Amino acid sequence: MTTPPETMPPAPHPAAPAPRAEVMRIAAYVGGEGRLEGVNRVIKLSSNEGAFGPPPGAMAAYTKVASEIFRYPDGASSALRAAIGQRHGLDPARIVCGTGSDELIGHLCHIYGGAGTDILMSMHGFTMYQIAGTYAGSRVIKVPERNLTTDVDALLANVTEATRIVFVANPNNPTGSLLAQAEMERLRAGLRPDILLAIDAAYAEYVEDPDYDPGVALVDAGDNTVMLRTFSKIYGLGGMRVGWAYAPAGVIDAINRVRGVFNVNIAAQAAAVAALAEPGWVEKGREHNARAKARLSAALQQAGIKVWPSHGNFFLADFATPARAAAADASLRARGLIVRAMGAYDLPHCLRITVGTDEECGLVAEALTAFMHTQQHG
Ligand SMILES: *Cc1c(COP(=O)(O)O)cnc(C)c1O
Numbered sequence: 001m002t003t004p005p006e007t008m009p010p011a012p013h014p015a016a017p018a019p020r021a022e023v024m025r026i027a028a029y030v031g032g033e034g035r036l037e038g039v040n041r042v043i044k045l046s047s048n049e050g051a052f053g054p055p056p057g058a059m060a061a062y063t064k065v066a067s068e069i070f071r072y073p074d075g076a077s078s079a080l081r082a083a084i085g086q087r088h089g090l091d092p093a094r095i096v097c098g099t100g101s102d103e104l105i106g107h108l109c110h111i112y113g114g115a116g117t118d119i120l121m122s123m124h125g126f127t128m129y130q131i132a133g134t135y136a137g138s139r140v141i142k143v144p145e146r147n148l149t150t151d152v153d154a155l156l157a158n159v160t161e162a163t164r165i166v167f168v169a170n171p172n173n174p175t176g177s178l179l180a181q182a183e184m185e186r187l188r189a190g191l192r193p194d195i196l197l198a199i200d201a202a203y204a205e206y207v208e209d210p211d212y213d214p215g216v217a218l219v220d221a222g223d224n225t226v227m228l229r230t231f232s233k234i235y236g237l238g239g240m241r242v243g244w245a246y247a248p249a250g251v252i253d254a255i256n257r258v259r260g261v262f263n264v265n266i267a268a269q270a271a272a273v274a275a276l277a278e279p280g281w282v283e284k285g286r287e288h289n290a291r292a293k294a295r296l297s298a299a300l301q302q303a304g305i306k307v308w309p310s311h312g313n314f315f316l317a318d319f320a321t322p323a324r325a326a327a328a329d330a331s332l333r334a335r336g337l338i339v340r341a342m343g344a345y346d347l348p349h350c351l352r353i354t355v356g357t358d359e360e361c362g363l364v365a366e367a368l369t370a371f372m373h374t375q376q377h378g
Helices: 056-068 078-088 100-112 127-136 152-157 181-190 216-220 249-258 266-277 281-302 322-334 358-377
Strands: 095-098 118-122 139-143 163-169 196-200 225-230 243-246 314-318 350-354
Touching: 056 266, 078 095, 078 243, 078 266, 095 100, 095 249, 100 127, 100 163, 100 196, 100 225, 100 243, 100 249, 118 127, 118 152, 127 139, 127 163, 139 152, 152 181, 163 181, 181 196, 181 216, 196 216, 216 225, 243 249, 281 314, 281 358, 322 350, 322 358
Parallel strands: 118 139, 118 163, 163 196, 196 225
Antiparallel strands: 095 243, 225 243, 314 350
């Protein structure tokens, strides 16, 4: 008998604990990379993190809380919910905080989904819905889009007796597309009242469309719509893991029964409260994003790359073929620039580029312009 090399996982004992079948059907989420072999300065534009790092006040609050970290946090995140309520004009009793909005997506799937139920999402919607829905035991149905935009008619056409939740990211990640408020209202009106509509507005702060509503009006209009928000994008706190939901009382009550009792840690609560109080932070982020996104998009189009319009702090660059997108990705990596490959989103011909600082956007423009030059002439 030969000894297997140490890197091989041991063969499972036939009686080893077996995960539920649906667990093994889940492809683990692959986050944006942040490291490149042999490159000193890596510029990470792969996870839609805000362009300016964390708010200075949030960093100060994080440091200040250090002597308190032996204490359990406030399990109700009371101060944070009050601050969110104040900032957005919402009742704190209708807010629940989570370890990122990812935690809340998971709870919704387990609370309202499960074996024998369907969860609907759009074809190029956020992967977490598929992972969380499958884990809960639901069948997750990916509904075709039109022009890389959620198709309300297609969603409604896929509703069955078994449908329990419809997830819509608005704006959507990774496509950047936005559904008009009238379309969101038409979707809600077309769904049975017992179907939960989960509106994921992770990029709400970046939207410039004056008609945009991140979901508040639809939450207020009934007992069956939830709005999800996050501190991971414009607020620059992805590493702290803070998200929140604004929801009808019944949904809040259900989540509070099952969420991690101390789900938002003491440093995360302090940093998020301070981030909300940072003067001009959101305005600065939104204004920079609009300007830098337009400039970078124009530069790429100038270089002959198709760019999909986006309402978030990222956009899809469309290279027409998977091979060309992979070659573009390789040439970016050679310069230390990491963007997001889109194979997992069924868009292998695209790369998703996060809008960084002006300098970072300039480097992307330069790299892709040079890349396109090699494509045309070599
Ligand atoms: C980034 C993102 C989130 C945020 O997830 P967190 O767990 O709060 O960091 C949620 N939904 C979408 C569509 C996202 O792109």
